[in-house]
Amino acid sequence: GAVVSQHPSWVICKSGTSVKIECRSLDFQATTMFWYRQFPKQSLMLMATSNEGSKATYEQGVEKDKFLINHASLTLSTLTVTSAHPEDSSFYICSARDRVWPESYEQYFGPGTRLTVT
Amino acid sequence: TQLLEQSPQFLSIQEGENLTVYCNSSSVFSSLQWYRQEPGEGPVLLVTVVTGGEVKKLKRLTFQFGDARKDSSLHITAAQPGDTGLYLCAGRNSGGSNYKLTFGKGTLLTVNP
Numbered sequence: 001g002a003v004v005s006q007h008p009s010w011v012i013c014k015s016g017t018s019v020k021i022e023c024r025s026l027d028f029q030a031t032t033m034f035w036y037r038q039f040p041k042q043s044l045m046l047m048a049t050s051n052e053g054s055k056a057t058y059e060q061g062v063e064k065d066k067f068l069i070n071h072a073s074l075t076l077s078t079l080t081v082t083s084a085h086p087e088d089s090s091f092y093i094c095s096a097r098d099r100v101w102p103e104s105y106e107q108y109f110g111p112g113t114r115l116t117v118t
Numbered sequence: 119t120q121l122l123e124q125s126p127q128f129l130s131i132q133e134g135e136n137l138t139v140y141c142n143s144s145s146v147f148s149s150l151q152w153y154r155q156e157p158g159e160g161p162v163l164l165v166t167v168v169t170g171g172e173v174k175k176l177k178r179l180t181f182q183f184g185d186a187r188k189d190s191s192l193h194i195t196a197a198q199p200g201d202t203g204l205y206l207c208a209g210r211n212s213g214g215s216n217y218k219l220t221f222g223k224g225t226l227l228t229v230n231p
Contacts, residue, residue, distance in 0.1 A: 004160075032217065043124075043206055043224040044161070093160050097217060106151070107219060109160035 002028050004096050006110035013084055013117055020080045021113045023094030029074035030096035034107060035067075038091040050077045084117040091115075121145070122209055124222030132230050134196050139205055139225045142189040147209035150190045151219070152181055155204040164192075197229045 003026040013019050023033055031052050036044040048069050049057045056069035068080040077096075081088055091114055095107035123142045131137055141150070149168045153161035165174050167183035167190060174181045178201075180193040194201055204226050208219040 006160075034218070041204070041224075041226055043221045045221075046218060049218060091158075095160075106163060106166065107217070109153075109162070111160045112158065114158065 002096075002098060002106075002108040004094065004108045004110040006092075006094060006113050008113060009111065010114040011116070013115070015085055015117055016083055018080055018082045019084055019115060020078055021092055021094075021115070023077045023079070023096070023110055025075045025096045025098075025108070028096075028098045028108075030077075030098065031074065032097045033071060033077040034095045035069060035077070035079050036093045036095070038093060038112075040091075044093060047079075081115065084115070086117045089115055089117045122207055122220055122222035124207055124225055126225060127223060128226050128228075130228040130230065131197055133198055135229075137194050137197055137227070139192045139194075139207075139227075140189070141191065141207035141209075141222050143209065144188065145209075146187050147211065147220075148187075149210045150183055150187070151208045151210070152190070152192055153206040153208065155206060155224075161206055194227075197227075199229045199231050202227055202229050 005024045007022045033050040035047045037047050038044050046059050047062045050069045050071040052071045052074050058064045066082055071077040091112050093112040095109045125140050151166045152164045154164055155161040165181045170185045170187045172183045178195045182191050204224045206224045207222040211218055
């Protein structure tokens with residue numbers, strides 16, 4: 001089956017520093033990847049849609065200069081949280097759509113990255 | 119903006135009981151998916167429903183898509199402690215080209231032994 005990995009699985013950083021999270025599709029190519037944010041016991045909130053080779057599309061209220069997204073290849077998208085603050089602490093999850101099946105309904109989710117900003 | 123209302127938000131039941139989780143919207147969705155998520159992990163897809171009125175069964179789980187494709191339900195029969203988790207419904211928007219999913223707020227299910 002389609003597998004999506006994320007790295008790191010958890011990270012602790014100091015306030016003011018930047019953190020990069022990777023999302024990889026391991027056995028398929030993904031033209032589109034999605035980045036979500038999830039607070040404890042709450043649902044997923046879409047932050048942005050990442051398209052390979054083009055700029056990401058951010059949801060309303062998400063600061064594009066703070067959450068930098070790069071989708072440089074068909075198997076890798078990165079989310080960089082710049083100048084992180086404690087309120088950025090959250091569970092970040094990515095998902096990917098299989099390029100081969102453009103009409104596929106499914107997004108394959110990664111295992112998530114727990115970010116804690118101290 | 120298409121919204122999905124999911125209910126109940128929290129549900130705590132005893133092992134062996136039945137339960138139903140609802141997902142409702144005023145909008146039509148091309149398809150609707152149900153996910154289960156455990157703490158510290160990503161969501162795992164349970165089922166995708168596409169056709170209005172469709173019913174799918176996955177062991178003790180029964181999923182139904184409303185005739186108008188605006189609502190869906192998940193029914194669990196004889197719940198077990200292993201069913202504990204966050205259940206999420208997600209609708210794929212009609213039209214558009216990026217296949218964004220709209221998630222409901224989730225139902226946190228606890229099945230007590």
